[in-house]
Amino acid sequence: MADRKYTEDHEWVEVDGETGVIGISDYAQEQLGDVVFVELPDVGKVLDQRDEAAVIESVKAAAEVYTPVSGEVIEVNEELNNDPSLVNSDAHGEGWFAKLQLTDPTELDALMDEATYKTFVESLS
Template sequence: MTTKFTKDHEWIRVEGDTATVGITKHAAEQLGDVVFVELPDVGKSFSQGDDMAVVESVKAASDVYAPVSGEVIEVNQSIVDAPEGVNDAPEGDGWFVKLKLSDPSQLDGLMDEAAYKEHVANA
């Protein structure tokens, strides 16, 4: 099981040909209190970099992008019902969607944890 990160502060945890996607702890802290989450429908396909979900704090709305291409096989209804779950555990129970990957090789272009930490430190 490997976890990769994007420059836009999504994380993706891969298990076989499926993966769980969410926003990083850093992103959740920057957003502040999450008050609304909009998730895609199960069955919808995205290309890498597409707007996939929306997360809103009191201040502003932000897009969540598809870290890699794939089809949505499950969404986390609990963060729609209780958006504060994103702040409570952004890299755990506050996950957004599960994807069936259509091109796992795209994962190679994403950052590992050490590279992401450096990306945040230099931001």
């Protein structure tokens, strides 16, 4: 079972060995409303933790998505180009953004686990 971790900016990373898949949380997609476009990073791009990894657009807003972990982009979710609504319908699954080859797995230790994030989100409302 892969391990999913969260940031306070509502990004998640799901780690499987030395790679991690990143996306935004269900809470974040609800706040954004209907997603109309996702600008994905180029494959091969090397990102430091907290670098801008993607830009997500709703009709009236644009939000930067920062990578929770450092790594090289090895794959992006091309399906989002055809159907950005996947971010709304399945933020934790089909709505993933990119897959990274992790360069510093110790970064994961500082991120929130599922339960902590759940408590964090509840504290926001």
